[in-house]
Amino acid sequence: MVWSxxxxxxxxxxxxxxxxxxxxxPPTTSSEVMLAISCSNREAVDAMNNAAADNGGVADINPLQDLGFMYNRNLADPDGHVWEAMWMDPTAIPGANDEGQGSAGA
Known part of the structure; x- marks a missing residue:
């Protein structure tokens, strides 16, 4: 599958x-890694989570995280591998635009 x-x-x-x-x-009751996929917006995060649930995966295996500048949802594929669909706006990170701070809030 070509993602990008x-x-x-x-x-x-x-x-x-x-x-x-x-x-x-490994059994589906264990976790090895979480593979994070950066999405273009919140709607794409929700769409990926919903697509997983509609195709044999499990949606929202961890609580949804909404920090304003970052939004993510975790899903498990049919084999139990954990994927994180996430979106972030680095310019909206608290302190990111403060003088002397880097783009990620140093």
């Missing part, structure tokens, strides 16, 4: 994954 020019995601069956490694596939 810089990001490609391989979606594999368990049998195909086993050709890459002998390591066991």
């Amino acid at each position: 020019e810089a990001i490609h995601v391989m979606l594999l069956t368990h049998d195909k994954w086993r050709t890459f490694t002998d390591r066991p596939i």
Whole structure:
């Protein structure tokens, strides 16, 4: 699956994954990593979360986070891998525009 020019995601069956490694596939009750995907706006975050729920995943496995300048929702794919759809407006971070502060609030 091509996400952008810089990001490609391989979606594999368990049998195909086993050709890459002998390591066991963890149960859906565990977490390995959270893969964050930056979205263009809040609506895109909601759309990704809803698409996961509509296609065998689980929406909102952690509480929705809305900090004003940042908005995210976490979902689990059918194998239990955690994905974070997030949107951020760095110019809206409290203190980001204060004199002497970097664009991310140093």
